[in-house]
Amino acid sequence: MGALALLLFGIIFLLILKGYPVAFTLAGVSTLFALILMVFVPDAIGMRDLSLLPNRFMGTIDNFMLMAVPLFIFMGIMLEKSGLAESLLETMANLLGRLKGGLAISVVLVGAMLAASTGIVGATVVTMGVISLPVMLKRGYRPELATGVICSSGTLGQIIPPSVVLILLAEQINASTQGAAQVDVGTMFRAAFVPGFLLVVAYIVYIAVISILRPHWAPSVSPEEIAAFRGPGFLGRVLKAFVLPMLLILAVLGSIFAGIASPTEAAAVGAIGATVLTLIEGRLTLDILRQVMQQTAKLTAMVFWILLGATTFTLVFRTLGGDEYLTELIQAADLSAMAFLAIVMIVIFICGFFIDFIEIIFIFVPVVTPIFDLYEVDMLWVGILMAINLQTSFLTPPFGFSLFYLKGVAPPGITTQHLYRGIVPFIIIQVLVIGLIVLFPEIIYLIK
Structure with a gap:
């Protein structure tokens, strides 16, 4: 029976690689597989097992933690419409313009601030691509460096909280394990903050070093442009550009870290706060509100359909004893916990070349979590490692979504090869940051 469960896993994985819709592949193939087994292998699974699905579905839909997903999505899309990203980029670029690579560093810092405000990768990459890429190219930046900085900075929202990835990871870990291995979303947010900060620092260090070694790759902004920016009203523009996003970040993350609000409650605060900021900027109209709500509904529906499909797959997989069979195989191979972790991380990294992060979470996490639980591995630590690993799926060709987002708004002179070379x-x-956290797990506990 366990071998049949692994066969089911393999069939689903191959169909997803061929481009079939993930949600319906997970649910449809799992249900069809179970019905076929009822006819030919009646001892494997029965209608009584499948009758558990409605309760599983309702348990997923009623999950209070998952209510944060549409709220954070709404918050991110609304902030994109507010125009705050444009103000941040313009202000930061002029503040750091005198430095070699200052424009690229400003993109990284703004990407980090937008990540802590929105967590929506597509909106961040497109916004920074439209605003900063033409400016960087005009200033003489090497296309590979410019595109690499924008794509990588835009993905920081996957690891810097509030992050939909972290919410989904915590939910899947909790659904797949019991007791001490349960992971709270607020704890996951706190654990991810320092690794996200390390990534930002590492990006800036790389830009600074490359700007020194190859100064023609990242020239500084001309003094005339900086002087023009620092004219009348300079201080007011700087304060306005920074204060509003920082207030939102403090309201959302501050309330979570201080224990005042749960992540779901903080997401509601963020959604209201983003709407208020858009109103302050004079951009809140009925048309904008309709667009934000429509995009939120579409993205939320996509996430929950995949989640329901994953629930169906998990039920059939476990009923067939797939988790127990896989555990027995791992034990028979006499793998250590670190060896198994290495295999899982390599597989997730490779899968990131071909399939979306949501699909990876819903397919792999329910399968590997019970084995990590058996090894008594800290699932918070594993979750953060997975989150950073999943972040690379937005960058790795041929299907890195950040690459597609940026290519869609890039000037005609920017080729796919520029994007591929730039993100390496x-x-x-x-x-390297993943390796650092593997060697020093205490990094994730620096914020308690």
Whole structure:
């Protein structure tokens, strides 16, 4: 029966690689597989097992923690419409313009601030691509460096809280394990903060070093432009650009870290706060509100359909004893916990070349979590490692979504090869940060 469960896993994985819709592949193939087994192998699974699905579905939909997903999505899309990203980029670029690579460093810092405000990768990459890429190219930046900085900075929202990835990871870990291995979303947010900060620092260090070694790759902004920016009203523009986003970050993350609000409650505060900021900026109209709500509904529906499909797959997989069979295989191979972790991380990294992070979470986490639980590995630590690993899926060709987002808004002179070559150093940086957290797990507990 366990071998049949692994066969089910393999069939689903191959169909997803061929491009079939993830949600319906997970649910449809699992249900069809179970019905076929009822006919030919009646001892494997029965209608009584499948009758558990409605309760599982309702348990997923009623999950209070998952209510944060549409709220954070709403918050991110609304902030994109507010125009705060444009103000931040313009202000930061002029503040750091005299430095070699200052424009690229400003993109990283703004990407980090937007990540802590929104967590929506597509909106961040597109916004920074439209605003900063033409400016960087006009200033003489090497296309590979400019595109690499924008793509990698835009993905920081996957690890810097509030992050939808962290919420989904925590939910899947909790659904797949029991007792001490349960992971709270607020704890996951706190644990991810320092690794996210390390990535930002590592990006800035790389830009600074490359700007010194190859100054023609990242020239500074001309003194005339900086002087023009620092004219009348300079201080007011700087305060306005920074204060509003920082207030939102403090309201959302501050309330979570201080224990005042749960992540779901903080997400509601963030959604209201983003709407208020858009109103302050004079951009809140009925048309904007309709667009934000429509996009939120579409993204939320996509996430929950995949989640329900994953629930179906998990039920069939476990009923067939797939988790127990896989555990027996791992034990028979006599793998250590670190060896198993290495295999899982490599597989997730490779899968990131071909399939989306949501699909990876819903397919792999329910399968590997019980084995980590058996090894008594800290699931908070594993979750953060997975989150950073999943972040690379936005950058790795051929299907890195950040690459698609940026290519869609890039000037005609920017080729796919520019994008592919530009993200390589940043993927290496992410892998090095993963290695650092593997060697020093205490990093994730620096914020308690």
